[in-house]
Amino acid sequence: MAPETTSRPGDHASNPPEPALEPRRALITGISGQDGSFLAEQLLAEGYRVSGLLRGGPDASLGASEHLRAQLELIGGELLDDASLRAALERVHPHELYHLAAPSFVPDSWERPAQTLAAIAGASTVLLEAVRELDPAIRVFVASSGAMFGAASESPQREETCCRPDTPYAVAKLATHQQVAALRAHDGLYACSGILYNHESERRPERFVTRKITRAAAAVKLGLAREVLLGDLGAVRDWSFAGDIVRGARLMLRQERPDDYILASGHPHTVGELADTAFACLELVAERYVRVDPALVRSPEPTPLVGDPAKARRELGWQAQLSFEELVERMVRADLQALQGAAR
Numbered sequence: 001m002a003p004e005t006t007s008r009p010g011d012h013a014s015n016p017p018e019p020a021l022e023p024r025r026a027l028i029t030g031i032s033g034q035d036g037s038f039l040a041e042q043l044l045a046e047g048y049r050v051s052g053l054l055r056g057g058p059d060a061s062l063g064a065s066e067h068l069r070a071q072l073e074l075i076g077g078e079l080l081d082d083a084s085l086r087a088a089l090e091r092v093h094p095h096e097l098y099h100l101a102a103p104s105f106v107p108d109s110w111e112r113p114a115q116t117l118a119a120i121a122g123a124s125t126v127l128l129e130a131v132r133e134l135d136p137a138i139r140v141f142v143a144s145s146g147a148m149f150g151a152a153s154e155s156p157q158r159e160e161t162c163c164r165p166d167t168p169y170a171v172a173k174l175a176t177h178q179q180v181a182a183l184r185a186h187d188g189l190y191a192c193s194g195i196l197y198n199h200e201s202e203r204r205p206e207r208f209v210t211r212k213i214t215r216a217a218a219a220v221k222l223g224l225a226r227e228v229l230l231g232d233l234g235a236v237r238d239w240s241f242a243g244d245i246v247r248g249a250r251l252m253l254r255q256e257r258p259d260d261y262i263l264a265s266g267h268p269h270t271v272g273e274l275a276d277t278a279f280a281c282l283e284l285v286a287e288r289y290v291r292v293d294p295a296l297v298r299s300p301e302p303t304p305l306v307g308d309p310a311k312a313r314r315e316l317g318w319q320a321q322l323s324f325e326e327l328v329e330r331m332v333r334a335d336l337q338a339l340q341g342a343a344r
Contacts, residue, residue, distance in 0.1 A: 025049045025096070026050050027094040029052075029099050035143070035245065036100050038243040050072055051073040051094070052072050055076075064203040075088045085127055096253050097131065102173075117172045120169070120175075121172045125179050142193050144180075145170070148174035157305070177193045184258055199241065202335065209274075214278045217278040220289050221284060224339060230292060233272035237269060244322055251317070261312040262309055262311065267324060277329075
């Protein structure tokens, strides 16, 4: 017969349960954009408590993140309102800050260069100052851009490539990138600059050429359009999937030491190639439907903006998982489904 068992002081059964670990907190600026939506999804899947800075207040449209509204803490704030940026940081007190918000449509920067500089470089500096004052242990990711290289002397570009920005947007992104490095060195902040090249998805606004093309291909297939007007078909870009890019941002904040990294596919493609690929997904020939509008053709770029992701691959273990062709097909299929649904 087995001996009778009784509980004694100190037995495991009588110990109080250990308190549950508090989830890590992340604050995302730019929560309503495509990057913010993919990043929020990934962090939520890891059990983070995710807060987002939302222009217009918590009840405003969440854009690409609308489907996540019930899972997010939303805080009103404006890039050009220093007090609201600081207040959001003080309220959330995050472990990780992802600063993605910024004007992203490059041509608009020529119309408002001063506002562009303030919204990009100014807002980034305000947040870094607030981190320094509130809690220097907060890990910060700031989204910079491959556009800062401008008319660089080499392609593909590396982290050490000399920058020659040629738009107000690129100037602002370079200023942000340099400010991150300066405050990191001077104040010991864990701040990283992600040098992001073009990254796309079905959540990209339609004014961008990628969505313009994929939506046009779907519209032609459904008989809703007969052609699409584009600019320079020979313009070169380095396109990646937005979900891959924000995964790289997360990896950057999980290293022992902060540093800056190029996140890019490393593969150049032309606008014409993108159009050919998009229409081919639907068994259409692009040249039958694509028309060049001289009004949309800009001055040729002296240096193709293509990023070398070797450092990120080596130190972060990161690389783009979705190929160019898979990315374009993903976008085309999403646009086809959306247009079919709208036509019913």
